[in-house]
Amino acid sequence: xxxxxxxxxxxxxxxxxxxxxxxxxxxxxxxxxxxxxxxxxxxxxxxxxxxxxxxxxxxxxxxxxxxxxxxxxxxxxxxxxxxxxxxxxxxxxxxxxxxxxxxxxxxxxxxxxxxxxxxxxxxxxxxxxxxxxxxxxxxxxxxxxxxxxxxxxxxxxxxxxxxxxxxxxxxxxxxxxxxxxxxxxxxxxxxxxxxxxxxxxxxxxxxxxxxxx
Numbered sequence: 001x002x003x004x005x006x007x008x009x010x011x012x013x014x015x016x017x018x019x020x021x022x023x024x025x026x027x028x029x030x031x032x033x034x035x036x037x038x039x040x041x042x043x044x045x046x047x048x049x050x051x052x053x054x055x056x057x058x059x060x061x062x063x064x065x066x067x068x069x070x071x072x073x074x075x076x077x078x079x080x081x082x083x084x085x086x087x088x089x090x091x092x093x094x095x096x097x098x099x100x101x102x103x104x105x106x107x108x109x110x111x112x113x114x115x116x117x118x119x120x121x122x123x124x125x126x127x128x129x130x131x132x133x134x135x136x137x138x139x140x141x142x143x144x145x146x147x148x149x150x151x152x153x154x155x156x157x158x159x160x161x162x163x164x165x166x167x168x169x170x171x172x173x174x175x176x177x178x179x180x181x182x183x184x185x186x187x188x189x190x191x192x193x194x195x196x197x198x199x200x201x202x203x204x205x206x207x208x209x210x211x212x213x
Contacts, residue, residue: 008191015184019177026173029095033166036091040104040159043084047111047155050077051148054118058141061132078115085111088158100162107154114151118144 053074060066089104125140126132132140 005195008188008195012184012188015180019180019184022180023173023177026169026176030166030170030173032091032095033162033169036088036095036097036100037159037163037166039084039091040088040155040162043081043088044152044155044159046077046081046084047148047152050074050081050115051152053077054148057122058132058137061126061137062134064130067131074118078111081111082108085155092162097162097165100158103154103158107151107158110151110154114147117147 053070056070057067057074060070085104085108089101089108092098092101092104121140121144125136125143129136
């Protein structure tokens with residue numbers, strides 16, 4: 001009985017440690033995926049701000065100072081969006097999400113191409129003029145109107161898909177831990193009941209032997 005209790009205690013301690021280790025590892029994985037989703041959302045926001053700065057260029061480009069101010073902000077947001085998309089691609093690759101890493105890389109290339117298109121169109125149509133007159137701004141807007149929609153949608157979809165994957169990972173982890181706990185609980189209860197049955201049998205035999213003698 002002492003040996004049985006010792007084995008049961010050691011097994012229980014090991015099982016508890018194993019469940020705790022699996023929970024910690026699983027939550028670390030979930031946290032990494034959630035951070036990846038957050039970075040993708042930040043990239044989407046940065047791109048939206050970049051597009052807004054582009055609109056500010058067209059709306060306020062008739063003032064040289066405002067034109068320079070919003071163009072600088074446009075360039076800054078371009079760099080931030082590129083940094084975040086690169087981070088998403090790198091993190092996804094490290095986590096083994098090669099498909100998402102490729103999607104992020106494709107979005108990064110599309111972003112670079114779009115920014116180049118914005119800059120080249122602005123340079124060509126503004127020419128040597130220090131500001132943008134209303135007619136030029138309108139012509140630029142007509143030429144590039146809606147060019148950002150596919151990219152913004154793509155970044156948003158990537159963030160949503162990664163978020164869905166992280167939520168699924170968390171649900172899977174909770175289900176697995178609940179199953180392992182239920183198995184351990186049932187096993188320990190069964191062993192305890194078995195031990196009690198053995199003890200009852202031994203006591204019964206001892207009492208019977210005592211009465212006989």
